[in-house]
Amino acid sequence: MRLYGHEIDPKTLPGHVGIIMDGNGRWAKAKGLSRSAGHEAGFRALDRLLNANKEIGVKVLTFYAFSTENWKRPAIEVKFLMAMAKKVIVEYLDTLMANDIRFVMTGTFEGLSSDLRDMIQGAMERSRHCKSYILNMAFNYGGRKEIIDAVRRIAADSAEKKLKPDTIDDKKFAEYLYSPGIPDPDLIIRTSGELRLSNFLLWESAYSELWFTKKLWPDFHPKDFCKAIFDFQHRKRRFGKV
Numbered sequence: 120m121r122l123y124g125h126e127i128d129p130k131t132l133p134g135h136v137g138i139i140m141d142g143n144g145r146w147a148k149a150k151g152l153s154r155s156a157g158h159e160a161g162f163r164a165l166d167r168l169l170n171a172n173k174e175i176g177v178k179v180l181t182f183y184a185f186s187t188e189n190w191k192r193p194a195i196e197v198k199f200l201m202a203m204a205k206k207v208i209v210e211y212l213d214t215l216m217a218n219d220i221r222f223v224m225t226g227t228f229e230g231l232s233s234d235l236r237d238m239i240q241g242a243m244e245r246s247r248h249c250k251s252y253i254l255n256m257a258f259n260y261g262g263r264k265e266i267i268d269a270v271r272r273i274a275a276d277s278a279e280k281k282l283k284p285d286t287i288d289d290k291k292f293a294e295y296l297y298s299p300g301i302p303d304p305d306l307i308i309r310t311s312g313e314l315r316l317s318n319f320l321l322w323e324s325a326y327s328e329l330w331f332t333k334k335l336w337p338d339f340h341p342k343d344f345c346k347a348i349f350d351f352q353h354r355k356r357r358f359g360k361v
């Protein structure tokens with residue numbers, strides 16, 4: 120089917136796309152706006168994509184909204200992003216649920232205020248029955264921390280004899296990650312011209328196709344997303360085989 124100017128095969132859509140939304144700050148600077156205004160424009164780009172995805176049909180979208188490294192940003196920006204997370208839940212959850220989109224957070228609650236934690240948990244609980252799509256927010260997320268947290272829980276379960284070390288394989292390990300049950304991303308998109316993963320889904324991205332664009336995140340449109348899917352559908356994935 121033709122979507123946003125690209126010929127997309129609905130049978131081989133990526134099941135899960137991870138998105139590193141980079142470039143909000145540079146977008147704002149170029150326009151003489153505040154970084155906060157850049158993040159607001161970034162949220163509009165996210166909303167635009169979720170809307171378009173009702174037609175495109177990717178089941179799971181993971182957005183990198185706040186990394187464990189982002190705490191090092193100026194306090195005012197951190198405060199703004201935390202307030203934005205609350206606002207998104209308060210103003211957006213009903214829309215998500217009306218579109219049968221389940222809200223999931225991948226990340227740690229460590230360092231989050233108790234009201235934000237309660238709001239996130241409430242949103243995950245309330246939308247648990249939604250089955251068509253998953254909006255997975257990587258929030259307060261770091262890939263290495265996710266792996267370390269899994270190792271700690273595995274070590275604790277082993278010490279309590281709930282887990283035999285020789286039964287630990289890829290599948291078992293993944294059960295200890297933040298969002299077990301969510302398939303690995305088939306495709307990871309990063310905007311703003313940076314060519315790295317920056318601690319995003321380190322374990323889960325082992326076989327992901329990577330796609331980069333110089334566009335800044337607030338300028339990212341569904342047609343760019345469809346171009347990424349088109350390119351994905353023309354790559355050969357071998358998973359180590361010949």
Ligand code: FPP
Pocket residue numbers: 140141142143144145146158159161162165183184185186189200201203204207
């Ligand atoms: C990266 O751009 C963007 C972020 C760290 C935040 C992304 C957040 C949103 C799009 C809004 C939705 C967020 C929440 C919390 C629900 P940057 O600031 O690193 O850009 P720069 O590299 O140009 O400075």
